[in-house]
Amino acid sequence: MHYSKLKDFPQNFLWGASTSAYQVEGAIDEDGKSPSIIDMYEHPSDVADFSVASDHYHRYKEDIALFAEMGLKAYRFSIAWTRILPNGTGKVNEKGIEFYNNVIDECLKYNIEPVVTMYHFDLPYCLEEKGGWLxxxxxxxFVEYAKVLFIHYGSKVKYWLTINEQNTMILHPGAIGLPKGGKLPSKKDLYQQNHHMMLAQAKVMKLFHNMVPEGKIxxxxxxxxxxxATCNPNDAIAAHNWEVLRCWNFVDVCAFGKYHPLAWSYLKDRNIAPEIQDGDFETLKG
Structure with a gap:
């Protein structure tokens, strides 16, 4: 529809920008941080790694000051799991807690709304060595990690995102680098990983609503x-199928607590459906 008069954006609309920890922070082995899968990925020799990146770890104050100068109202950033729990679980790294507290406080100083992404591709490598999301x-x-975040930041951060671009990780697993040895998981394994991420996400969302009742996630x-591509019915079917597999297969589980029926039929037909344990579907429903 073409409107004769456009509505103004509401005053509280959050114009902002986003980053992820591995893309901007650098400092990959400072202040107790352990390696993530991103740090251990194999990259082409002529492509830069993420060991320095934009040096946001050391320059976050001037970066956020520039955000304020630009007029940004929100800053979405991800927290590196490996800075908070270097062993994946267990002992909390106070230097990591302090860093993100400082980032959040710096945002609030400029009236910039912090929006936290909990996981952006960077699983602790120590967990990957134990099978990772498989x-x-x-x-x-992940639930333990989430609880630490909600305890330390839940009173200051209203808006949370669980897992970034889960469908990209599953559909394009080599997009951001190759695992050591260069071998990508099979489709069967990828959809099993996806199922485990969905279960983790469902548990974390339930925990969040108990711990941060005023927040959104x-x-x-x-x-x-x-x-x-054309008005040929076969093209229409192809477009619909791909939209289901790329989008709704992932959204429906988060929004409705169940797999999209067409996507599930595809997974079963191709023998790549995940193994379901007792209670899994109940967990997804929340």
Whole structure:
């Protein structure tokens, strides 16, 4: 629809910008941080790694001052799990807690709303060595990590995102680098990882609503519209199928607590559906 008169954006609309920890922080081995899978990925020799990046770890104050000068009202950033729990679980790294407290406080100083992404591709490598997201133990590790974040930052941060672009990790696993040895997981393993992430996310959302009742939380999926190449019915079906597999297969589990029926049929037909344990569907429903 073409409107004859456009509405103004509401005064509280959050114009902002976003980063992720591995993309900007650098300082990959400072102040107790352990390696993440991103730090251990194999990259082409002529491509820079993330050991320095934008040096946001040391320059966050001047960066956030520039955000304020630009007029940003929100800053979405991710927290590096490996700065908070260097062993994936267990002992909390106080230097990591302090860093993100400082980032949040700096945002609030300029009336910039902090928006926290809890996981942006950077699983602790120590958990990857135990199977990563293919290991169901990682579900509880993520819940433990989430609880630490909510305890330390829940009173200051209203808006939270659980997992960034989960569909990208599953559909394009080599997009941001290759694991050591260069071998990508099978589709069967990828959809099992996806299922475990969905379970972890559901548990974390439930925990969040108990611990931060005034806050808001949700996934950060990479969604897009699909258009058929022509008006041929086969093209229309292809576009619909791909939209389901790329988007709704991931959104429906988060929003409705169940897999999209067409996507589930596809997974079963291709013998790549995840193994479901007793109670999994109940967990997804919250």
């Amino acid at each position: 290991n169901r133990d990682t579900i509880e590790a 949700g996934p950060a999926l990479n969604l897009t519209a699909m258009y058929p």
